[in-house]
Amino acid sequence: MAASPARVREIRGSRPDQLPLPELLAGGEPVVLRGLVDGWSLVQAGRDSARAAMDHLLEHYNGRPLPYSWGPPETRGRPFYQDGFTRLNTEARRGTLDAVLADIAAHLDDPSPPTHYVASVPVDGVLPGLRAANDLDFAAHGVEAPPAIWIGNRVTASCHYDAPDNIACCAVGRRRFTLFPPAQVHNLYPGPLEPTPGGQAVSVVDFDAPDLARYPRFAEALAHARVAELQAGDALFIPSMWWHHVQALEPFNVLVNYWWSSMPAWIPTPMHALYHAMWAIRDRPEREKQAWREIFEYYVFGPAERAGEHLPEPARGALGPMDETMARRMRAMLIARLNR
């Protein structure tokens, strides 16, 4: 990584009860919100020590076993694949938070610890009450965005994208984010769609030692990269679909994030459409594919009204605005047609 990448734009002075959501969404670019959650009790406990932060978490823990990834020291904090890319290099385990934290604590000074990674667990499901003094006020915007918590040692979440918008709050430790605009998918060499280390396809490039002979276009991706380093108390807005590579940098790190979507609940994930298109369209002859590209451009990627506006409203059907009733019809129609 030669030239140092651009830094993510920063704003200061945001507060958990005055999230600048409209501005963030209108900007459509990543933004660091310095000190957004400085006042969280978990952030303050973490400033005393890793153990104080662990104790603070356990005070709120309801004892419910939670899933986590575990890897031997050779994992080097990178949940990824074994050679061959059909198996993960970590084990899916279930255990209590007490046990996970005790294991992490036992290796706080170990330069080469086993990997422990509790990823994306709903805060309300395991740490009821934590939100009382550690929360962002999405409700003020009429947005439902239940937080998820990420707990681990020096773990790297390999570069991936998520469909919802995201505010990630560094509560304990430090994290470095390397972000890429959605169009960089062409240069990031995404891996298998399944299995995946965290639910989303990840770049197979090892960011610590990129093999540019094997993945030459990654150099182009780096030219578009933006980095942000979060201290405890800082937060980062990651727009929907932006690729992000996330390195936790301390022996103990906790992140709390909020995903939300601007779409109503009856609009499903586009991943179904992507799978379906790979199945139904990808392997057709080039001429047919290009024709389908035009069809999709007309019906899907162009202005939402275009395909229906020259028709009387009652005749529009799926060409009209998608509402809950139409969503039910689409689901039933697709299930019936696919079930053969």
Place this chain on the structure above:
Amino acid sequence: MARHELLDNVVHKDLRVDTRFGAGLGDPAGLVPVWPTEFAELQREYPIFLQKGEGESEYHAVALLGFDASENLFLDGDRWNANYLPGAVVRGPFSIGFRDPVPGGSLEPEPVVHVDMEHPRVARDGEGVAVFMPKGGHSPYLDHVITVLKGIHDGVAAARAMFATLDRLGLLQPVDLDVRFDEARGARVTGLYGIDRDRLAALEAGQLHALHRDGLLEGVYLMLASLYNMRRLIAEKQRRLRAQDGAGAAA
């Protein structure tokens, strides 16, 4: 020897299941496991009891099919004489398995469908009902089985909560069935538990209200009502004994 596999529309694309009844298809006899989620249907035709295995702390529910371990009085040749079939019968070779939660998914292991490829109902001869449609979709039969498995899955949790509460309230009592079919013949079935009517009548208002509020009172009465099916089962047994006697006399 059971061989459970995760049901898969590629691995098991030609899988067919024999849904007929009769010898050699592994139909249950004696007692069949049942769950509170099906008590309402069962109680019209089957006597429902509880049972507790040796050294087990939890009760589970069973329906009585016959008066010894090899008898099924609902089964007549290839006919099952009842309007409702217990879920444990309908599910055939299928059962619920659990898969570790995927990262970022739910906190709990995810229920999945398993199939026992050594089950006698797994058809070997190309006969039977297809599990998957020709292009890999779910057949209506599989959709039905999945509905039944979901009922059982819910029923397992419901049973645990219900029977623990009934036990705590002292409403369960051992039941030994001592049945006479005629002057000479009868049967004993032991190790069953049922609702203690006297204790039920003696519940205090608060306990009774809690049972009702938690949705358990209905199940208690369904269990009690189910016992009237004993008469029907005994009558069927008597009919079979007479038929047997007649056949013996004719021979």
